[in-house]
Amino acid sequence: MTEIVRRHAENHDQRLLDSRGPTDWVHTDPWRVMRIQAEFIDGFDALADLGPAVAIFGSSRAAADHPMAVAAERLGGDLARAGLTVITGGGPGIMAAANKGALEAGGTSVGLGIEVPHEQGLNPYVNLGINFRYFFVRKVCFVKSSQGFIVFPGGLGTFDELFEALTLVQTKKVTRFPIVLFGSSYWQGLLDWAEHTVLAEGFISEADLSLVTVTDDVDEAVATLRAAL
Numbered sequence: 001m002t003e004i005v006r007r008h009a010e011n012h013d014q015r016l017l018d019s020r021g022p023t024d025w026v027h028t029d030p031w032r033v034m035r036i037q038a039e040f041i042d043g044f045d046a047l048a049d050l051g052p053a054v055a056i057f058g059s060s061r062a063a064a065d066h067p068m069a070v071a072a073e074r075l076g077g078d079l080a081r082a083g084l085t086v087i088t089g090g091g092p093g094i095m096a097a098a099n100k101g102a103l104e105a106g107g108t109s110v111g112l113g114i115e116v117p118h119e120q121g122l123n124p125y126v127n128l129g130i131n132f133r134y135f136f137v138r139k140v141c142f143v144k145s146s147q148g149f150i151v152f153p154g155g156l157g158t159f160d161e162l163f164e165a166l167t168l169v170q171t172k173k174v175t176r177f178p179i180v181l182f183g184s185s186y187w188q189g190l191l192d193w194a195e196h197t198v199l200a201e202g203f204i205s206e207a208d209l210s211l212v213t214v215t216d217d218v219d220e221a222v223a224t225l226r227a228a229l
């Protein structure tokens with residue numbers, strides 16, 4: 001058995017109780033695990049009683065009058081009227097639009113924000129908000145708390161969320177989990193590349209191509225999500 005020998009000038013209790021001592025030890029990896037654990041506990045606790053919920057992703061940079069933001073606002077409202085909680089990243093753009101629709105329809109409008117430098121925090125349309133320090137904890141909370149994802153056009157953050165969901169569904173880590181791509185003209189290039197390059201190279205299967213539903217229709221997006229509940 002490996003013996004772990006720690007040679008410190010002081011013991012753990014001394015360091016814990018001595019407020020004059022250096023505090024950099026709390027930033028070491030073992031202690032970081034405690035913060036991560038605390039973030040999971042806070043997140044799971046805050047989201048425990050949400051009921052059926054849908055996560056909406058999309059560009060943080062879309063203007064409020066962008067056609068996709070207009071659609072996201074309508075979708076947020078329709079989902080709320082259908083009794084579904086709307087969860088977003090709590091930021092600007094598509095997220096704010098979806099939260100606005102949900103809030104104004106009298107629904108539960110959740111923002112799972114992320115601490116990033118120079119950002120203004122949660123958008124004003126969130127009535128249940130959490131700010132996460134760790135992206136990966138936040139991602140677990142999105143999947144754990146929702147019954148499906150609707151993905152609007154966006155950039156790297158949106159791609160990250162989309163591919164995370166696709167991988168979880170492909171590997172059957174989550175089941176009955178619809179993924180709707182909203183905005184067919186935006187997503188078509190990616191879908192063509194997936195079919196003509198990725199599938200052609202044999203790096204995905206034919207079935208993987210049907211893991212997503214593509215639509216431009218708010219009613220179809222709502223119906224797809226409701227069918228999975």
Ligand SMILES: C/C(=C\CNc1ncnc2c1ncn2[C@@H]1O[C@H](COP(=O)(O)O)[C@@H](O)[C@H]1O)CO
Nearest residue numbers: 057058059060061089091114154155156157158
């Ligand atoms: C970096 C910028 C804004 C950051 N604010 C965000 N707040 C909350 N969630 C965010 C933020 N930025 C990205 N996200 C998540 O990624 C998706 C959007 O990323 P994209 O790169 O803009 O497509 C979104 O679904 C969020 O969950 C400057 O604008």
